[in-house]
Amino acid sequence: MTAEKSSTPVECEEFQQQLPEIFDSGVSIADHPHLKTCALCSSLVRDLEYIAAQAKLIMPIHDPSPAVWDNIQSALQQDGKQGKDRA
Amino acid sequence: MIKNTLQTNDSAAPSMPVQPLTSEARPMQQQQRRNPPIAGELTAIANAQQGDGAAFEILYNMHKRRVYSLCLRMLGNVAEAEDLTQEAFLQLHRKIGTFRGDSAFSTWLHRMAVNVVLMHLRKKGLPLVSLEETLEPSQEDGPRKDFGTRDLRLSGSIDRVTLERAVEELPPGYRMVFVLHDVEGYEHNEIAGMLQCSIGNSKSQLHKARMRLRSLLKENAEGGTGA
Numbered sequence: 419m420t421a422e423k424s425s426t427p428v429e430c431e432e433f434q435q436q437l438p439e440i441f442d443s444g445v446s447i448a449d450h451p452h453l454k455t456c457a458l459c460s461s462l463v464r465d466l467e468y469i470a471a472q473a474k475l476i477m478p479i480h481d482p483s484p485a486v487w488d489n490i491q492s493a494l495q496q497d498g499k500q501g502k503d504r505a
Numbered sequence: 506m507i508k509n510t511l512q513t514n515d516s517a518a519p520s521m522p523v524q525p526l527t528s529e530a531r532p533m534q535q536q537q538r539r540n541p542p543i544a545g546e547l548t549a550i551a552n553a554q555q556g557d558g559a560a561f562e563i564l565y566n567m568h569k570r571r572v573y574s575l576c577l578r579m580l581g582n583v584a585e586a587e588d589l590t591q592e593a594f595l596q597l598h599r600k601i602g603t604f605r606g607d608s609a610f611s612t613w614l615h616r617m618a619v620n621v622v623l624m625h626l627r628k629k630g631l632p633l634v635s636l637e638e639t640l641e642p643s644q645e646d647g648p649r650k651d652f653g654t655r656d657l658r659l660s661g662s663i664d665r666v667t668l669e670r671a672v673e674e675l676p677p678g679y680r681m682v683f684v685l686h687d688v689e690g691y692e693h694n695e696i697a698g699m700l701q702c703s704i705g706n707s708k709s710q711l712h713k714a715r716m717r718l719r720s721l722l723k724e725n726a727e728g729g730t731g732a
């Protein structure tokens with residue numbers, strides 16, 4: 419199981435170890451020299467960029483059950499009563 | 506580029522000050538995309554600050570979905586997510602008088618909700634960032650993992666539901682950073698502050714989360730037969 423392209427596994431490993439920093443650096447990763455010669459890492463980068471882009475589209479779709487508001491209300495009423503008792 | 510570098514639009518962002526507890530404001534457009542202004546919100550805030558219970562209920566209904574979804578994604582558990590949604594809104598009720606409008610209300614509230622969740626996890630004694638996951642790249646997530654796997658392009662092949670399911674399968678430490686950074690749009694320096702870890706930790710945790718997601722999604726795309 420080795421990369422049969424012109425890149426060696428060592429080069430790939432080095433590149434992939436730098437990825438977290440490269441992604442966050444703001445520089446265009448597409449210009450990285452390793453990607454010009456390595457199909458494996460190009461495919462990896464493409465997938466990771468795709469995952470990050472899709473994550474931004476995840477929207478809030480879940481609603482809490484009505485019991486949550488009921489509990490909030492009774493907790494607030496309890497607080498209010500205690501406040502009055504103390505006053 | 507993966508980094509959240511949406512252009513800031515100065516004309517749309519009149520002197521937005523840095524939010525409390527963050528060392529760097531997020532790009533304004535991103536904040537607005539995540540937290541668009543809601544009609545009637547300002548009035549409801551002002552009235553709730555005066556102790557108007559009906560106004561507080563309006564605020565709850567405006568924000569319950571976002572807050573609950575955030576809790577649910579961070580915790581992966583409905584009962585806990587409901588408890589902490591309740592706790593976040595009770596905290597909101599106590600603190601709403603201190604909101605001065607120097608950041609978007611929703612940004613302020615969501616930050617409060619994140620803190621409630623993190624506090625809860627700390628009380629449970631769960632490490633927010635798993636050290637062994639972070640410091641020692643395991644065989645599973647290490648860089649060499651990719652050699653020899655088939656080139657199965659993900660692009661265009663996953664829908665949001667599939668991605669959401671895969672996120673649920675992430676280990677808690679990975680999921681936390683992924684949700685905060687890629688879904689909620691926090692920067693690494695903010696996440697490092699919230700999770701009390703280094704910025705480097707946050708970056709590497711995020712990277713491993715994405716790598717794990719990639720494996721999960723590929724398995725999924727191959728019909729669950731494994732790579």
Ligand SMILES: [Zn+2]
Nearest residue numbers: 425430456459
């Ligand atoms: Zn490579």
